[in-house]
Amino acid sequence: MWMGRPTPFFTYPQLVTAEYRKIHSTHPKITYVHPIEMVKNWKSYQEQFDFIVSYSSIEHSGLGRFGDPLDPKGDLREMQKIQCLLKRGGLLFLGLPCGADALVFNAHRLYGRLRLPMMFQGFKFLNMFVGNAAGPVQVTDEMFNEPKEEMQPTFVLQRE
Structure with missing residues (x-):
């Protein structure tokens, strides 16, 4: 969940990498941890990360699809966990x-005017990137008018 594509980050x-499916890597800079183990040992991870990457993950939290317990606030709780893991000012x-x-039960959530601000609580919005755009794009009202499952922007947030 946290580090999906580590290549640009080898500095x-x-x-x-926290992931439910075990990842096998022989690279000396990549460590795997199961999310349950990360939660059990959360103090050793508290405020340890400069950045976290999560793509196509949190919208499934709490819906039971992957064996997790049903929790209507599962996605919001995951965001709180991420806050605990990030250093202040981390991205x-x-x-x-x-x-x-x-809510497309039990597959995923779509985020719009109501839930997206809840997800961003405790973070400062910096930028949004969509598809093949050359740079950041503006958030517009139109993006929240109808369900558009194919639109999955990447938000850049900073922990406050």
Whole structure:
């Protein structure tokens, strides 16, 4: 969940990948941890990360699809966990499907005018990137008017 594509980040001394499926890597800078183990040992990870990458992950939290317990606030709780893991001023690169707010049970959520601000609580919005755009794009009202599952921007947020 945290580090999906580590290649541009190899200037960092260590990358930690938290994922439900075990990842096998022989690279000395990549460490794997199961999310349950990360939660059990959360104090050793508290405020340890300069950045976190999460893409196509949190919108499934709490819906039971992957064996997790049902929790209507599962996605919001994951955001709180990420806050605990990030250093102050650390960056979160967050990919979420956007459109009109919706729950497609038990697959995923769509984030719009209602739930997206809840997800960003405790973070400062910096930028949004969509598809093949050459740079950041503006957030517009139109992106929240109807369900658009194919629109999954990456938000750049900074922990306050």
